[in-house]
Amino acid sequence: MPPSASPRLILRFAILAEQPNTRDEDRLSHVQVETSIAGIKRYIGFVRGRDLFPLFDNVSLEANPRAAKTGSVTDAILHSLETTPELFPFKSKGILLGTSNYEALQRSRFDLHFEDPSTEGILDGGHNMLGIGIHMLSHVLDEAELGRITLWEDMKEQWDAHRSELEGMKEKFDFLVPVELIVPANVDDEFNVQQFEMSVLDICAARNNNAQLTQETKSNKMGLYAEIQSRLDKEIADRVEWKSNEWESNESRPIKVRDLLALAWIPLNKASEERLLPPGHSVAPQNIYRNKGECSKLFDKLMVNPEVTRRTDGPVHELINATVASCFDILKDLPKLYDKIYADFPEAYNSHGYRFGATSIVKIYDPARRSAAKDKSGFVVSQPLTHYLGLKVSYRYPDGLIMPLVYGLKGLMKIEGDRVVWSTDPFLFLDRYLNDIAGAYRLVLDMARFDPQKLSKNEASHEFAVGEFEKALIKHRSKAVA
Structure with missing residues (x-):
């Protein structure tokens, strides 16, 4: 396959071995060779640091499942390059x-062309590339400037800014770096090339296993979250840790992607109940709180179903199922509704003459009252924030107390054709009826003795909440007719 018209990237090895090599192919039958390497050829060897310049100039870390950032790993790389x-x-x-x-x-x-940066390029070794890049930049930057490099993007910005200076001293970088290049065994065989492209993701994930590559990171590279990400409000999407280590440590806590996948099962369960999903795809309501890892695995199982997605480029999947797409439209609202319930529920509960702050697991943010109180155990010093939007609230309490209510939103969903849609504006509905629902919900809170684990791990509490939303919706509709 001749290289395309994309920019050329020439990589030179100082020492090189080919697996399998020509003698191997002469010795083994075609079937044996293909079986032994799964349609993949491997070149291994050492590349001098100065000959990595084309990689730094032209390649991103998009294909690497984990985002590289400085830490103990890069510190060790830098120490080795500087001392031995x-x-x-x-x-x-x-x-x-x-x-x-x-x-x-x-x-x-080798003349290399990484035509799809999301699946080709640097599959593993992002921290090595980052550490090597910082080591090279240490020859042109002062300590303060180096200290500001945290992520690959920071290093790349400095690399581009000081590229001409680095070129002038590149002969200094004669240390050797282990490099492995995997390519299709037969680039002229279209089937072999497609087979290789489909294998790259599994290879990439396996190589990163020692670095605790999460299932969500692999699924993100398969494109399983693309439709969710495109629908979310930017302020939420920007806070989701779509791939491991991409979240800067000095930022507020990220949103774990599995939190969103758990919420996605609320409308997906509605679709499953109406037999609009392939058979066997649903989760127990309580698992949305207690077992988000299981929700994530079952989400992947649904998304790779050929009735839901189809492969496009190699391992990447494209959504083709209108029902699932409509569930993602619903999901767009759920993080905001989650935060709204968390923020509004305490006062909705108190509106019935109850005291939400009477239990020890609920803490109140009220600096004036805390200052005057003899027992300060019921107060918090810093103001609590909601999980998704970071809204300031006056109560801090375990999310398990309101998770059945979040699941109860399923009672506001209906089916139109093959789509799941809202029966009514859920935000306005909460403004009008959350007080009523909170009054009834006291029953399950009392039965669980305000234990968030008992409450949210009990399927009955979730179905009770769905029923209360459905009853409130009937009341809402009757008022509209009247």
């Missing part, structure tokens, strides 16, 4: 590259 560079190729697992479009040139050089 001759041992670095034996201390480091190096860099893994992958592409389906390449050409082997003379003198151990």
Whole structure:
């Protein structure tokens, strides 16, 4: 396959081995070779630091499942490069590259084309690339400037700004780096190329297992979250940790993607009950709170179903199911509704003459009252924030207390054709009826003795909440008719 017209990236190996090589192919039958390498050819060897410049110039870490950021790993890489560079190729697992479009040139050089940065390029070794880049930049930046580099993007910005200075001293960087390049065994065989593209994601995930690659990170690379991400309000989408380690440590806590996937099962369960999903796809209501990992796995199982998505480019999946798409439209509202219930429920509960703050697991933010109180155990010093939007609220309490109410929103959903839609504006509905629902909900709170674990791990409490929303909706409709 001749390289396309995309910019050329020439990578030169100082020492190179090919697996399987020509002698292997002569010795084994075609079937044996194909079986032994699964349609993949591997080049392994060492590349000098200065010959990595084309990678730094042209390649992102988009294909690497984990976002690289500074920490103990990069500190160790920097220490090795500074103190024992001759041992670095034996201390480091190096860099893994992958592409389906390449050409082997003379003198151990390769013309590489990473046409799809989301699945090709640097598959593993992002921290090595970041550490090596910082090491090179240490020759042109002062300590304060180096200290401001936290993420790959920070390093790349400095790399581009000081590229000409680095070029002038590149001969200094003669240390060796282990590099592995995987490519299709036969680039002229279209089936082999497609097979390779589908295998890259699994290889990438397996290589990152030692770094605790999450299932969500792999699923994100498969495109399973793309439709969710595109629908969410930017202020929420920007706070979701779509891939491991991408969240800066100095930021407020990120939203875990599995939190969103758990919420997605509220409308998905509605669709499942109406037999609009492939058979066998639903979750127990209580698992939305107690077992979000299971919700994530079942979400993946649904999304790779051929009735729901189809493969497009290699491992990437495209949503084709209108019902699931409508559930994601519903999901867009659920984080905001979650926060609204969390913020408004205490006062809705108190509106019936009860005291939401009477239990020890509920803490109140009221600096004036706290200052005057002899017993300050019922107060918090810092103001609580809601989970998704970070809205300021006056009560801090376990989310388990209101999770059945969040699931109760399913009672406001209906079916139109093959789509799940809201029966009424859920925000206005909560403004009008949350007080009524809170009064009835006291029953399950009392039965669980305000224990969030008992409450949210009990399926009956979730179905009770759905029933209360449905009754309030009937009341709302009767008033509208009258």
